[in-house]
Amino acid sequence: MFRKPNKKELFYLILIFILYSGALIYVYQNHLSFGAIYKYGLLQEKGVQEDQARIADIETPLSWNIPEVLWFILIKGAAVLVELFQYWIVGMLIAASLVVFVPWQKIKEKMGYGGFGSNFLATTAGAVIPICSCGIVPVLAGMVEAGIPLGPTMAFLIAAPMLNVPAVFITAGVLGWKLALGRILGTFFIALMVGGVLTRWQRKERFLRRFVKLSIAPNLSPELQKFAFKVGMVLSKNPRKLPTEKLAPGEEEKLYLLGEAGILDRDKEDLWFLPAVKEASTGATAACFVLPTGEAKLSLGKKMRKMVQTAWDFFLQLNYYLILAVIIAGAIKVLIPTKTVVSLVGGKHLNSVLIASFIAVLAYVCTYVEVPTALALIQKGMGGGATLSYLLGGPGLSLPSIVMLSGVFKAKVLALYVGLSFVGCVVAGYVFNLF
Amino acid sequence: MNQNNNHKIVRLFTMPQQFPCGPTAACCGPVGQSEEEIQRLKESIEKELSVPVEVRNVTKGEDMRDFRPISGLFRSFGPMSLPLIAVGDEVVSMGNPAPEEAVAALREKLREFGIL
Numbered sequence: 213m214f215r216k217p218n219k220k221e222l223f224y225l226i227l228i229f230i231l232y233s234g235a236l237i238y239v240y241q242n243h244l245s246f247g248a249i250y251k252y253g254l255l256q257e258k259g260v261q262e263d264q265a266r267i268a269d270i271e272t273p274l275s276w277n278i279p280e281v282l283w284f285i286l287i288k289g290a291a292v293l294v295e296l297f298q299y300w301i302v303g304m305l306i307a308a309s310l311v312v313f314v315p316w317q318k319i320k321e322k323m324g325y326g327g328f329g330s331n332f333l334a335t336t337a338g339a340v341i342p343i344c345s346c347g348i349v350p351v352l353a354g355m356v357e358a359g360i361p362l363g364p365t366m367a368f369l370i371a372a373p374m375l376n377v378p379a380v381f382i383t384a385g386v387l388g389w390k391l392a393l394g395r396i397l398g399t400f401f402i403a404l405m406v407g408g409v410l411t412r413w414q415r416k417e418r419f420l421r422r423f424v425k426l427s428i429a430p431n432l433s434p435e436l437q438k439f440a441f442k443v444g445m446v447l448s449k450n451p452r453k454l455p456t457e458k459l460a461p462g463e464e465e466k467l468y469l470l471g472e473a474g475i476l477d478r479d480k481e482d483l484w485f486l487p488a489v490k491e492a493s494t495g496a497t498a499a500c501f502v503l504p505t506g507e508a509k510l511s512l513g514k515k516m517r518k519m520v521q522t523a524w525d526f527f528l529q530l531n532y533y534l535i536l537a538v539i540i541a542g543a544i545k546v547l548i549p550t551k552t553v554v555s556l557v558g559g560k561h562l563n564s565v566l567i568a569s570f571i572a573v574l575a576y577v578c579t580y581v582e583v584p585t586a587l588a589l590i591q592k593g594m595g596g597g598a599t600l601s602y603l604l605g606g607p608g609l610s611l612p613s614i615v616m617l618s619g620v621f622k623a624k625v626l627a628l629y630v631g632l633s634f635v636g637c638v639v640a641g642y643v644f645n646l647f
Numbered sequence: 648m649n650q651n652n653n654h655k656i657v658r659l660f661t662m663p664q665q666f667p668c669g670p671t672a673a674c675c676g677p678v679g680q681s682e683e684e685i686q687r688l689k690e691s692i693e694k695e696l697s698v699p700v701e702v703r704n705v706t707k708g709e710d711m712r713d714f715r716p717i718s719g720l721f722r723s724f725g726p727m728s729l730p731l732i733a734v735g736d737e738v739v740s741m742g743n744p745a746p747e748e749a750v751a752a753l754r755e756k757l758r759e760f761g762i763l
Contacts, residue, residue, distance in 0.1 A: 438742075440724070441724065441741040444720055444723060445741055448738050449737060
């Protein structure tokens, strides 16, 4: 059913297995709560109730005993992995279903490069779906490969963890309607801002491989696939770069379409070439979906099987980033104690908003966990604006999710996402303080 | 591609048939070509065009050492691009053709080269 992983992929797969089972063994041996590790990624004593259940973690004191600190980082990272893994798998399946079931060209025709309407819709869709920032990454990869433009994709990425119906009600119930409203407006502001910039970029540059690293080719129509083969054959000769007039005279738009699908690219001298494709998706037994014969020919059963196969390939390609992300999450949990956070974010000054945004970006805060932690911070003196920044940035941005996204996007997209989200959190927090 | 190779040689770049999702699964298999398929295609070309046909396995490094553009195409397009049919350093066909389609495409290319 599944393709064989290559040596690297196998290594990461084994590492994930060791971390996952290691965390469960640790919980069992120390009589900790299995519910807490699965629900919140926390190593927690049994019997912790209510809001504390979402934040209480075993003490991991900082000391110069480096092996002990490293062990804590590893085991807390592994705990995050246990929580994350279930969403990760669901995310992979959603991603694969997008690739398999969504006809690339139809999406392209309907959505183009996105725009305010598409970005707004994507933000609203994201706000309805409760997925945390790490779980959203594979979904995002699937959206990109399915042909959904980058603007709406990114707007969705931002909105899904930052905002969802249950989270808004929890915020309103625990922290008040003013902050809940601020959260809604802040999310739309950030998502539409980032989505808008990306829409402009993609309209200008068009070629997918300039934005995206992953290499699972989309569902092309048989006609476009035939055209792709034709130009591929021509480009395999010397010279391997050609202008439109020599490659496919009068068919420049089709060439651009292949560029948007990630199959072709164009250099500064307007010469077309085949971009380098990662080894991962082209192994001998791999990626039979690299260029399928066209979605129309497959029955539902075949599509379902192909979906599982595609999910497996996504899984193998992204595991490295998952491991890196959970280790970073573990390190943050151990190295930045809550006490330090609390002492930095009090008051209503821009300074506290900035610090809250910065901490929110660094910390790994899964959706729904941000409200009780924010409440704890408010009780210690955190101001309204800083709280809003934390509510937006905590679940929306985190160092682990940024690391995972680096497996999907190229640096400039990542910088735009992180930069504008950070600025958005600060602006939202500052504006909130004015009211 | 190595220019020392005889440019008249027709080459079939294939991959042994595999069933990555199991022999009964239809989701992503079979990938590659069976012995019979390769033989049928090879024989059709040899019979119709009277040219020698060489079969190369894209999964074997030593088979592909002199054929970097072909390797590049395989990497770009994946197993669905096989069999790749080339004359000398020119790719004539990608994907699975009917034998008569492959013969027609090859005939045209060989005429262009002045071989037929």
